[in-house]
Every structure is written in structure tokens, then in C-alpha cells.
Amino acid sequence: MRSKTIGSLCFDAGIYLFLTAMGLITLLPFANVLSKSVSEEWAITSGKVGIFPVGFQLDTMKFVVTSSQFLHSLLISVIVTLVGTLLSLLITAMTAYPLSKRELPGSGILIVMFIFTMMFSGGIIPNYLLIRQLGLINHLGSLILPALINVFNMLVIKSYFESLPESLEESAKLEGARNYTILFRIILPLSAPVLATIGLFYAVSFWNDYFNPMLYINSSNLKPLQLYLQDIVMNADSSSLNRSADDLMNVPAEGVRAATVIASTVPILLVYPFLQKYFIKGVLIGSVKG
């Protein structure tokens, strides 16, 4: 330790400074949106708001957070995320388990079929027609059902199952346990780390999904937060050429848009730091054992 020269210390300090600065740069856009959300509208229009708010006020934020549309969308998002994640975990694990057994007849073909759907899909129109035929247009089921199994996640769980010692199951069988008991009482409790990771993957993807709702949801009281956000934030200028004065006068103010972005980002931002370690673990599981 002592042997470090002044030169190398300076070098290290330089690197740390540089990296810290780079890290802070990534925060700039966020800081800009954050300060716009608490600044006065006139200051935003005249381009005075940079990293720090100008004319600090919380009215815009209050207006956004208390608007019934926002709260409604938040509720929809929470429901879809919770229900979707739980169902996804259950179904994914139940799919992965038999596929992890070599003795399952035709398991090779089944896995190829799953992987096939990873690479190719029918496209938007057939999917839309399918969802329509299922009667799920304008139904929350359309947000959950199509995303229920992510094949990659399923494969990660499957490889985790494969790594569990087979003797556990054999002894359970000797005790008279049947397949469901083995899965739910023995395998799943042992798989908590991988389930936490995959659960997080699912939760984030359900939370962030806006494409499915954009296609399948028409009614405004079933729109999840991301879709609500996209509608508000979509800048109207590019198309304002064709729009009438009424539309121009009703474009949401920049401050409102910024506040909506912040209000809908904060919930998931609060969750991230606490769950980040699982993310890293999850990636390792995938890479080492997959």
C-alpha cells in the first residue's frame, strides 16, 4: 500500500474524478426534466430551465399526481404488474420443470419449438386478430396473456432446475411425493434466488410495456401508466401543421409533461436500488449455467 507513489495516486484520483463526472453526466437529462417539473411554465418556454428549477412551484406536480386519469393509470399498471408477474412466474416455472427432465419424451423438440417462438412471431396483425378472437380487446387480459411466458426466462429457470441434485427428487419420490408436490414443496423453495431474479425481470417488463396496451386498449380507463405517459409526452409540434387552433390550445404544457414523466418514473426508481443485486445475480445465472 505504502509503496504507491504520488504520481500513481494522482492518476487514480484523476480516474475517479473522470468517472464521477461521466456518471453525473448521465444524470443531466433527468435533472433537467425534474427541474422542469417544478419550474414555472414561462421559464420553461423561454428556455431558462437547465439543471436547476426557475420559479420553484409544486402546483404542476400536484395537478398531475392528483388527476384522476393519472391515479387510474397507476392503479392499472400496479394491477397488471402484480398479477402478471405472479402468473408469469407460476406458468414459466411450471413450463420449465418438465422440460428440465431428460426423460420427458420429445423434450428436445418441445424446446426447439419454444426457441422458435423466440426468433419468429406472427406479426402484429395476426396477433391482433388472435387477441380479438379471444375477446380480449379492451381487456386487461390482453396485457398479461401475450407476455405470460418469456422463453429466455423460461430457459434460465430450466437450467437452474437442471443444476439441482437429482437425488433430492428421488428421495422425495421414495417418500411417496408426486410431481406437483415435488415441484411446489421441494424444487420451487430451493429456487428462490432464480425466481426473485426472473420475477424482477417480469415485473419490469410488465411495468414498462406500452406496446401491447397501445394495440389492444382503446378505452381510457384501462390505459396503464406508460401509455398515459406516452400520450401526454408525445410532442405535438411535429404534426401541428395539420392541427387546428383548438388542438394547439389544448396541447399539454411542457411543465405538465415533465411532471408526468417524473411522477410515473419515481415508483419504479424507488424499487430499483433495492433489487439491483438480484439483477446482477440473475444475469450471472444466465451466463454461467445457461
Place this chain on the structure above:
Amino acid sequence: MRKISKTAALAAVTMLLASSLAACSSNNGNNNAAGTANAPDNSGTPATAAAESKPDLKRLSIWQSEDYNTYPVAAMLQEKTGYKVSYDMLPQDKWGEKLNLIMSSGEPYDVVTTYNDMALYSDYAQKGALVDLTPLIDEYGPNIKKAISQESLDALKIDGKLYAIPVVVTYKVNSSILIRTDWLDKLGLKMPTTTDELTAVLKAFKEKDPGGNGDQNVSLTIRGDLPMLDNLVGAFGMPNTWNDVDGQLVPRLLDPAYKDYITYTADLYKQGLLDKEFVVNKDATAKEKFTSGKAGAIIVHWADIGGISDALTKNIPDAKFAFVSALKGPSGEAGFSGNAGFDRLTFVPKASKHPEDAVKWINATLEPETFKNLAIGEEGKTYTFENGAYLPILPAFNDERNLSNNYMSGTDEQNYPLYWQARARKNPVQFAAFDSLNNQLPDEYKIQNILGLAPYMPEYAKNNLQLESMAGDYTIKLIAGADTLDGLADFQAKYKAAGEEASAKEINDWYATVSK
């Protein structure tokens, strides 16, 4: 034996058909009578007939920031028309694609309202996705007939059939050059009335530093995607995208005045009187420059004035501004593009389960009193009537009728423009701007966009957007000096080949029939 079996087969088929028809009609009956359990028994009695004649309707509209179903207008319309309508809305982004998806999957909406997109509308109509409204309006639409002019209906006919009802644009002029009059006063200059005077004023703005920005003054700022500068294009005799040149409609790029226009604007740019950075300016960037007091003039829509005024006066309390009226060009021409045509179109898809009721409902919303209520609400509550003008009562008007234009399927074309001014009056500064461009401007300067009311023309509809963006990009290059007029003839040839020739033929064939 053979004969018998044939008869038997026929009988069997007839029975099958009859039963399937019966199934169909009983299904329909159930649908219509939603809620009345014993509908089939006494379908003849007037009570159930009335209940049956008002099914719930489903309407699809464009995006708005509040839920259609809970906004006060929805309840008012339900009360006045007796129809319960449930509203869905398209997303703000890529609404056209979503609409295509919905239309092609046969989603049973009864009424669909979109922005005025002739290409989309004509496409649906020609593919047979829309209900022909002519017979329905004849039968159920007396108010529709009274409210909407024949001119408007004719412009929407496709192969002689009418598939949509329009919401008209209610004012003529959109934008002009907004100029800082306090800068003019400071320098002892008068409001410019010709293009030469404008050049002189902009030069003084740049050189004499009335804004106190040193050499940072921007004389005239514009957004980068609108190189056909309103008011200036009019001064060169081409206010609209297609203008009458010796009895023929010609697009700007082929207009003999195009060269003069480019020479003038490119010279402004060269002298540094037009924002040096205009090519990368977004709408917001240009407004930033004006509202922070750096720019002396900007080209904006009058509807943007509210926000601009708030921001500018916060930054520079004694700032004043006004729209420059129609400037005279070197050959004495002047004017603005005058809006003509439609803002929204409303149609009834083939997939609708109740096309007659859809038309009846539209008809009911156009009953004069109901329409007035729809447009501006109730007297004393959301508006007052003074000196022949409708004034909004704030904030009630904002809360209850701000979004009411989204609920219209058609408009009372006689009265709506007057009702509508209540909207422009929500902000006095904005109304002053609107007033100067519309009410006070002499009509000779509002040069109507002839194509606004043109019927559907397939070539034009197909090529229009692409031609516009081609001409726009080229014009930006010319103004910013990245290209010179030497290549104009070549580019014009390319432009013609890209669809202008076909469009022009179609347009002028039609124009010949109306300009007689």
C-alpha cells in the same frame, strides 16, 4: 325416388336457412333490446320500440387529455339526445396505424372521428369499409342537412357517394410574423408594410441592438421545418401550396415567383437577418429565442400567443408585440393562406351494428340548441353574450367546454364560427392576435386555399405529402445557401416526375370545372 329426395333436400336446406335467419334476427333483437328481457314478446308495442330504437353507441375519437366518458360534455349529450355513447380514443402517437388496425379487424364502432386525412378516408371508402351516408341522411338527418353546406358535403363525396360528415375550420388565417413593437418604438421605426421595409427593420434589429443583447440579437427566428414563411410567401404571390397562375393551379416550387421568393429569403439569411441556426430550430427553440428577448420577430400561429405572451412578459415586463399585417412584395402582391376545408371527419364504419342510430345521433347533436350547448355551454354558466360576441366565463368554460370540439361530428356551419370565437377569447392577448389576423384583416388578403374544398383526388392524395416534403427540404437548402438556384430546373424535373405532373393534371381538370 329421385324427385322425393330432391324435394327433401330442398326442404332441409330451406329449414336450415330459415333457422339460421331466425337465429340471426333473434340475436339482433337481443342486441338491440339490451336490458329489456321480454323484448321478443311485445316487440310491436311502442314502448319497447322506443327502447329498441336507442341502443348504446360506441364512438372512437382522437386523443384528448381527459377521459371522454367523464368530461361534462358526454353527460350533456346523453341527456339531450337520449343515446348512451361510450367513447374510446386513439393514441396520440401513430393514431392512423391504430385506426387501420381497428378498421381492418372490423371492430364494431358506430361513429369514428379522426383528423381530416383525405388519403385515409378515401382509402376506407374505396375499400368498402364505410357506410354510405346519403340515404341515411335523407331519411334521418334533417338537422345534418340544414347544418352542413352542400359545398362541404360535395367535397367529401367519393365516386358520388358521401361517407363522412365534416367539422369545418372556423377561421381563415393561422400565422404571421410576430414582431416586437417595443423594439420598433425604441428605434423609431414603423411597422413594416412591404418586404423592403421588413428587410430594413430586421437590419436595424440586428445592428442597433434594441434588445440589449449585444451581437446576440436574432432579427427573425423561424422553425427549421417550415421554410415557406407565412406572410412572405404571400408577398410573392404564392400564399398557398398550390396557387392560380394564369388560370392553372401550380405548386410553389414551379411557380414563376419561387425564384424571387428564394432570392429574397436567401438574402435575409446571408445578411444574418434570418436566424443563422434556423435549420436546426425546433418549434420550442424558436419560441425560446423570442420569449427570452433574443429575437425581434418570429413566425407563429396565433394559438401559440398565450404561452409566448406569458413567458415574454415575465422575462421582459415592458415587451410588446403584434402581428405584421400582409406585407406587399416587389410586384405589389400580398396575403395569407386562407383556411378552407375541414378539421375533423366523422364516419360510420361498415362494422357498425347500428348505422341508422349513428346517423340519428349525429342528427340529434346538430339540433341547433343542442349544438350551441355543445359548442359553448349554457348562457350565464359558461358564456355570456355581449355586443354580438360570445365571451367565455372562466374557469367554467375551460372546465366544461374546452374539449367540446372533440365531441362534434359535424358543425352548424352558419353559427359555429361565431360561437367558436369564445374559444379564441379565453386569453385576451391571444384574442387580440387572432382578431388582427382574422377579423380586422381585409378579406382581399385572405386568399382561400382552393384545394381545401377540392374533392378527393387519388393522385394528389397519394403524392401530396411526399411532394411537400421534397419541396420543403429543397427550399431549406436554398435559403441556407447549401444549394443554388442554378439547379432549380433539374430539381423541378425531378419534382414533376415524382408525382407533380400526375397531380397537376388531376387538380387542373377539376379546377377547370369550378373556376368557370
